[in-house]
Amino acid sequence: MLVELDRESDLPLYLQISNQIRERIHTGDLAVGSKLPPERRLAAMLGVNRTTIVTAYRELAADGLVEGHVGRGTVVADPDPDTGQSSNHQQIPWSQLFTSTTEVMNDPLLRDTTMISSRPDVISLATGIPSPELYPIELIRGLLDEALHTDGQALLQHCPTEGYWPLRSSLGDWMAGDGKPVDPENVLVVAGSQQGLYLLARTLLDPDDLVVIESPTYLGALQVFRAAGARLLPIPVDSNGMRVGLLEDLLARRRPKLIYTLPSFQNPSGGTMNLDRRRRLLDLAERYRIPIIEDDPYSVLRYEGPALPTLHAMDQRGIVIHLSTFSKILFPGFRIGWIAGPQPILKRLALMKQIVDLDTNPLAQWAVWALLDRGHLREHVEELQSIYPYRRDLMLEALQRHCTGLLQWNRPHGGFYIWARLTDGLRARDLLPEAARFGVSVAPGESFHVDDEGESTLRLNFTLPAAEEIDEGIRRLAGAIESLRSLRGTDDRKAREAVTPIV
């Protein structure tokens, strides 16, 4: 008998049939090319409905074990000729299972930059982090010890998704320094500003929604918005920040969902939006009722000139969502950032955070709260404000000394970055391997753009390299550029830029 049915079993009859035939194919009992009984006959033999047999045979066909042929009936199929195995012994085809959101996130240029920057013989001017030798490690040591001693059980527990209440309160007070204190209810603690951006994108952006961005802009934001399926509308920046004069036409014609801006010491361009543009940007956002995400990791790191109010402080209508982090003014390892904004959006973000990771490490939150509450953070920022401009000036002098004629650059009034442009149309992408050979890394500007702009631009960080590395790093960079120029001189440039189809 081909098949025996157990009518007491939980397993539906069609599956009992397909399983037993499958077993006999695997054992070789039914060889390739064997004919299975016609559906009607097997149904009669087993005393089941014909549909049951049709369904069983369809199961086997779906697994590639049998094939139906008009006129010949159903026959045992040839197994996969490459492996000699039937298909159900193969590995899971993972790449067929992935969602489209994960397809947009792998930038080989950035991966190369990161890899080069981590080599011990390379001076990294690429990374956007504060100087580790300035981390207040002893202070943190003392605080964590105190925290665990005085309140260990609570601080190793879960904490509210919205954040540790005293920290939310201190953050509200800290923001008073920007011109407007904030109620703790209007502050949400997040696991770094990257998570803040992610939560905002997931809460506000459906696929194909439009987002106004600056060009260039923070590449982590580009990745988040792209992963959300948003379409990006770039507005160029100059030394006074986003060119707001170009914005209104875009808002009127396209009605975007969001405006994303880094108004102060922008990453990567170093520029700062002036007061007039801030006012005009707010007016436009109000008129067109489009929320602004103000990403503001750097504004307290001002080295000269009068402070400007944040967009959030200027906002009268609750249209600005303010995002910031301790990663740039303290260190990135605690993964603590925050969002300040109107209650309706904060409540939604908290619901989203609850499914994303429940809550943020309460011990790290306590330590940041203590730094704020006891004035340590203010002192630490003052220390950075005395050291970083010195490094910026060292880098500007080194650029003057080594790179005149090779690069054009700006002079930022704060933050982490000098923005530079290669002369003669050289591309940063081509410079990277040459720079690696000379022992220096820079961030290629094109990664901060959504269009082909910025191929000649690069971002130089002056906070991470020690003072003695800055001149040497720029000297190596100059060597790499000169080497690239001599290589390029031997090429036929037009030919290189033409696109040859790969067939």
Place this chain on the structure above:
Amino acid sequence: MLVELDRESDLPLYLQISNQIRERIHTGDLAVGSKLPPERRLAAMLGVNRTTIVTAYRELAADGLVEGHVGRGTVVADPDPDTGQSSNHQQIPWSQLFTSTTEVMNDPLLRDTTMISSRPDVISLATGIPSPELYPIELIRGLLDEALHTDGQALLQHCPTEGYWPLRSSLGDWMAGDGKPVDPENVLVVAGSQQGLYLLARTLLDPDDLVVIESPTYLGALQVFRAAGARLLPIPVDSNGMRVGLLEDLLARRRPKLIYTLPSFQNPSGGTMNLDRRRRLLDLAERYRIPIIEDDPYSVLRYEGPALPTLHAMDQRGIVIHLSTFSKILFPGFRIGWIAGPQPILKRLALMKQIVDLDTNPLAQWAVWALLDRGHLREHVEELQSIYPYRRDLMLEALQRHCTGLLQWNRPHGGFYIWARLTDGLRARDLLPEAARFGVSVAPGESFHVDDEGESTLRLNFTLPAAEEIDEGIRRLAGAIESLRSLRGTDDRKAREAVTPIV
């Protein structure tokens, strides 16, 4: 002149026109009901194309400032009669801007449970956390101090998205205890297993994809899968775990994308999948090539009986993605969990994590690594294995003493939970307020279901309450149930259960 154009300006002409008219409407210069010049005439006056005027008027109409009337032309509109303000002075309508993913996540029943549980006069049997008085606080204090002293700069820095390498390596060794060691490359560190679930859902689930879940199951997983837009296919569990006999028909008919299971000391039911069902589940997953997510926070917390291999350890084909956390065997505050699985899926998950939050707190990772590497975690688990079964037995005795006839319950061999059912069809939802009045909280079973099943069930945690609270908590619960029964006795039950439309 109604409008003056600046032909040197960046601002398109149509916006100059609409802005100036808008301004005159706001100042009252153009009163409600005033007629604007016909498009053709204004175009001629200003020397612009008629389309420019059409576009400008359309802008004003979109903001509710003017209205077009056939025959009457364009007139200044009445402002919003409720506020006396024109529409662009209103608040942002946030609720109109939210994505649909955030609409599914707010469960009022759970919110009530959480609120009641946090009251100081309430004994919480609802929460699923380990006992804080058992946290190894002094050990952690010493480790963090050592970490910052020896390697502070690196441990307050960013770390690789995939996790701190020594921790990945130690986790691979730790998993050897389940029957199969794992290479560090096959381990991804995540910010708690909730983040692990979230990353898996975002990487594998498109809207309307089908996921097989156990019924009941972990509610954090339900929230994550729902937020991904997945459709959930429940398979009931019994004391031997998922009823795998019911699974094959579902796999064959619906071809789901994923199977999600908690095979050991399941949350919330406390049941454990036996070896035979584990084998059959793996066979089915292989045959239908459907990946299994094995969520396994509890398996090391076994209090009796022989250990079972994890599905991951039994898996020969790389079809199982294993997920676990330190939140149940250590404490939740560090937010450290991990995923072990095949390389292709881990690489995708890491790309996703990079946009979600970049990386996980390296100091916390170091501390967990040290606990693993120095054998502290093994000792700590042994301590829990000596204390928790005692609390479970106290709770079982208290149930016997106070709740016989009121509740039916099981006897789990490990983990955190006893699963109970109210007799006579009482609903846990109705019990909650009564229990709060008596000073006890429990987790309502319906929150762990996707259908109407489980209304009479509830989850009792025996790890959090101190030994002396357990008997008193169950005594209060019995009082609440008896009180509910007497209330229900006076109701007409059929009438209560009928649905009255609210019109």
